[in-house]
Amino acid sequence: AQTVTQSQPEMSVQEAETVTLSCTYDTSESDYYLFWYKQPPSRQMILVIRQEAYKQQNATENRFSVNFQKAAKSFSLKISDSQLGDAAMYFCAPIPITQGGSEKLVFGKGTKLTVNP
Amino acid sequence: DTGVSQNPRHKITKRGQNVTFRCDPISEHNRLYWYRQTLGQGPEFLTYFQNEAQLEKSRLLSDRFSAERPKGSFSTLEIQRTEQGDSAMYLCASSLALGREDTQYFGPGTRLTVL
Numbered sequence: 001a002q003t004v005t006q007s008q009p010e011m012s013v014q015e016a017e018t019v020t021l022s023c024t025y026d027t028s029e030s031d032y033y034l035f036w037y038k039q040p041p042s043r044q045m046i047l048v049i050r051q052e053a054y055k056q057q058n059a060t061e062n063r064f065s066v067n068f069q070k071a072a073k074s075f076s077l078k079i080s081d082s083q084l085g086d087a088a089m090y091f092c093a094p095i096p097i098t099q100g101g102s103e104k105l106v107f108g109k110g111t112k113l114t115v116n117p
Numbered sequence: 118d119t120g121v122s123q124n125p126r127h128k129i130t131k132r133g134q135n136v137t138f139r140c141d142p143i144s145e146h147n148r149l150y151w152y153r154q155t156l157g158q159g160p161e162f163l164t165y166f167q168n169e170a171q172l173e174k175s176r177l178l179s180d181r182f183s184a185e186r187p188k189g190s191f192s193t194l195e196i197q198r199t200e201q202g203d204s205a206m207y208l209c210a211s212s213l214a215l216g217r218e219d220t221q222y223f224g225p226g227t228r229l230t231v232l
Contacts, residue, residue, distance in 0.1 A: 004159075035220075043206060045160070045223035091159050104150065104173065105210075105221060107159030 002027045004092055006108035013082045014116050020067075021077045021111045023092030032096045034068065034075045035105065040088040048090070051075065052097075079113075087115045119143070121224035123209050129230045130199055137195045138227045142211030149192050150221060151184055152208040153177065160208050166192060167214065199231045 003026045013019035025034070036048040051059040051068050058066050063083075067076045075094070079086055089112050093105040122141045130136050142149050148167050152160035163182070164174045168189035178184075181199075186192040196203055206228050210221040 037223075042225070043228075044225045045208065045210075047220060047222065050220060093159075104162035104165060104175075105152075105160070106162070109157070110159050 002029075002094055002096075002106040004094065004106055004108035006090075006092055006111050008111045009109070010112045010114070012114040012116060013079070015082055015084060017082055018078060018080045019082055019113065021079075021090050021092075021113065023075045023077070023108060025073050025075065025092070025094045025108075027073070027094055027096070029096040032094050034066075035093045035095065036064070036066070036075075036077045037091045037093065037107075038086075038088045039091065039110070040085075045091070049077065082115050084115050084117060087113055089113075121209055121211050121222055123207075123224040123227050125227060126225060127228045127230075129232065131232050132201060133198055135195065135197045136199055136229065137193055138207055138209075138229075140192045140194070140209030140211075140224060142191070142209070143213075143222060146211035146213045146222075147189070148212045148214045148219075148221075149186055150210040150212075151192070151194055152210065154206040154208055154226070155204075163194075163207075196229075199229075201231045204229055204231045 005024045032053045034051045037045045049061045063080045065078045089110040091107045091110045093107045150165040151163040154160040166186040181197045184194045206226045208226045209224045212221045
């Protein structure tokens with residue numbers, strides 16, 4: 001069974017500054033994806049960024065980037081130039097890759113990010 | 118391009134009543150997932166479908182819960198004889214499972230309150 005640990009229940013950052021959210025996971029699978037999802041107060045989960053475990057290059061999506069360390073099973077999210085709209089719960093979720101596509105996501109408990117003006 | 122939609126958005130019911138939620142996935146997505154999220158927690162997997170076939174059910178899905186996806190399009194999640202512990206946000210997600218490229222997209226959720 002997969003487990004996901006997000007050790008920071010809450011984080012805060014000043015607008016325009018950089019913040020890093022941590023995530024560690026445990027899986028026996030060798031091939032998997034890792035996702036970060038964001039859930040603003042409106043409650044709809046939105047995909048932030050995705051990383052394939054076999055790729056050594058860290059994924060980047062505009063102001064969002066990851067630091068993926070496969071051996072350490074660590075997958076942190078860095079948000080640069082933080083904006084007020086980044087305030088949300090952030091969830092990390094690994095998922096094994098199968099021939100038929102993705103299966104169930106296993107989520108951590110989340111990190112609540114507050115952005116201060 | 119419309120995303121995943123869920124109805125109703127909110128449902129308040131009395132203990133012991135039956136409730137049914139609907140999820141409409143993104144058009145042409147062949148996989149559909151149901152998750153449950155309680156306050157302060159991450160979503161927990163309940164069940165998923167590939168087309169009309171229900172491929173996996175979580176142990177969280179008691180006998181009072183049933184899900185269907187007739188014709189492989191929309192899905193319904195029914196809870197019979199609701200209990201206060203069923204109060205949660207019920208999230209639906211869909212994906213286009215074609216080889217390695219696959220990402221789940223979520224709907225806005227249905228918030229259930231059982232009095």
